[in-house]
Amino acid sequence: MEISDGIHESKGYVTRMSPLHHCIIGKGDYQPKNPELDLKRNEVVFSNKSECYCISIIDIVGSTQITSKLYYSGKIKKFYTVFINEIADIVKHYDGRILKTVGDGVIFFFPQTSTIENIEPFKQTLKCLLEMVSSRHVINAKLHKESLPDISYRISADYGKLEVAMSGEISNSYDLFGPTINFCAKMNRRAPPNGIAIGADLWRIINSFPRLARRYHFQEIKELSWKENRYSYPVYLLKPPTELYINRKSTLSARSDSLIEASSVPRVLRIMLIDDDPSISFLFTQYLKSAGMVVESFTDPEKALTHFIESDYRHYDLVITDIRMSNLNGFELYQQLKSLDPNLRVIFVTALDIAQEITTLLPEVKLSQFIIKPVNPSVLINSVKQQANRHIDGV
Numbered sequence: 001m002e003i004s005d006g007i008h009e010s011k012g013y014v015t016r017m018s019p020l021h022h023c024i025i026g027k028g029d030y031q032p033k034n035p036e037l038d039l040k041r042n043e044v045v046f047s048n049k050s051e052c053y054c055i056s057i058i059d060i061v062g063s064t065q066i067t068s069k070l071y072y073s074g075k076i077k078k079f080y081t082v083f084i085n086e087i088a089d090i091v092k093h094y095d096g097r098i099l100k101t102v103g104d105g106v107i108f109f110f111p112q113t114s115t116i117e118n119i120e121p122f123k124q125t126l127k128c129l130l131e132m133v134s135s136r137h138v139i140n141a142k143l144h145k146e147s148l149p150d151i152s153y154r155i156s157a158d159y160g161k162l163e164v165a166m167s168g169e170i171s172n173s174y175d176l177f178g179p180t181i182n183f184c185a186k187m188n189r190r191a192p193p194n195g196i197a198i199g200a201d202l203w204r205i206i207n208s209f210p211r212l213a214r215r216y217h218f219q220e221i222k223e224l225s226w227k228e229n230r231y232s233y234p235v236y237l238l239k240p241p242t243e244l245y246i247n248r249k250s251t252l253s254a255r256s257d258s259l260i261e262a263s264s265v266p267r268v269l270r271i272m273l274i275d276d277d278p279s280i281s282f283l284f285t286q287y288l289k290s291a292g293m294v295v296e297s298f299t300d301p302e303k304a305l306t307h308f309i310e311s312d313y314r315h316y317d318l319v320i321t322d323i324r325m326s327n328l329n330g331f332e333l334y335q336q337l338k339s340l341d342p343n344l345r346v347i348f349v350t351a352l353d354i355a356q357e358i359t360t361l362l363p364e365v366k367l368s369q370f371i372i373k374p375v376n377p378s379v380l381i382n383s384v385k386q387q388a389n390r391h392i393d394g395v
Helices: 063-068 073-093 119-134 136-145 179-188 200-207 210-215 244-254 256-263 278-290 301-310 330-340 355-361 377-393
Strands: 003-005 014-016 044-060 097-102 105-110 153-167 173-177 196-199 217-226 231-239 270-274 294-298 318-322 346-350 370-372
Touching: 044 063, 044 119, 044 179, 063 073, 073 097, 073 105, 073 119, 073 136, 105 119, 105 179, 119 136, 119 153, 119 196, 119 200, 119 210, 119 231, 153 179, 153 200, 179 196, 196 200, 200 210, 200 231, 270 278, 270 301, 278 294, 278 377, 294 301, 301 330, 318 330, 318 377, 330 346, 346 355, 346 377, 355 370, 370 377
Parallel strands: 014 231, 153 196, 270 294, 270 318, 318 346, 346 370
Antiparallel strands: 003 014, 044 105, 044 153, 097 105, 153 173, 196 231, 217 231
């Protein structure tokens, strides 16, 4: 990996050399010097040609453990085929190109990003990555239809130089390889499940376009380091724009086959529950699970917040929180969660009749978002369904 001394936001980073300085930009797809020359089968010729592209890797979380329980090779093959076919369809839709599939992952790149002055290819790249995350329910719907388990996956992307190797495996084809691919693989392990890790070089290019900088938001999550050389490199979590759900609906409408598959499977609500009283937390969890919901419960609000940050923000349809809790009360937790996901739906549970007062202080909070203890199971379940469905419908 090429290294250059650099300063980033007053931090003494030593980062990869900027792709703006070490690549041949804007030459398009590689063409051999002599296209008439037929390479022998299995012969690989390394050229001195290099290009800069946006490249990305997506792989399934815990695929080894998942497939170890499938037993039959036919099931395993179907498991990977459903995933890879759906991802390939998304990549193609956004003018990307599959470079190779590697076990439980797919490596792809965007040829048009070789020209960094053009905003459109980078816009398409970001849309593609976010579409992959939002299409997880479509993939899981297809897996359910085949009686296969759910999956989560991680995505990483960066911008950098890729070397070209001509191969005779397929007549006059070429392959791309180099440190940017290796770096994406390393960065991929830092991405949260169903999240997108963006390297600093791609981050800098995106932020060079004011339109993209205003629409897409990033949170620095990790610094990749090479301890032996004391090198470090910032990595960012790509956060979806607030209008993502509307865009996702229109995009999926264009892919009617995916919508048909998804609509045939009932929507399972995913709930985060926070109450520092273990007995109440257990009781509410059982109520909601009995209604067919997936519930993750926490008795420590700070741990719940940490989990929410490390997870994909759109993983949950609704958060239920007690108001009076130690360390972090329900309203403090609410403010922090909403700063991460402005579209998040929250229900407050309290033993006090303070709903009217709170809605005066927080106009965006409605009376329907409060449940007074002691809680009737049917009231809890109906309130959750009502609020969660508003979130899903985008209202």
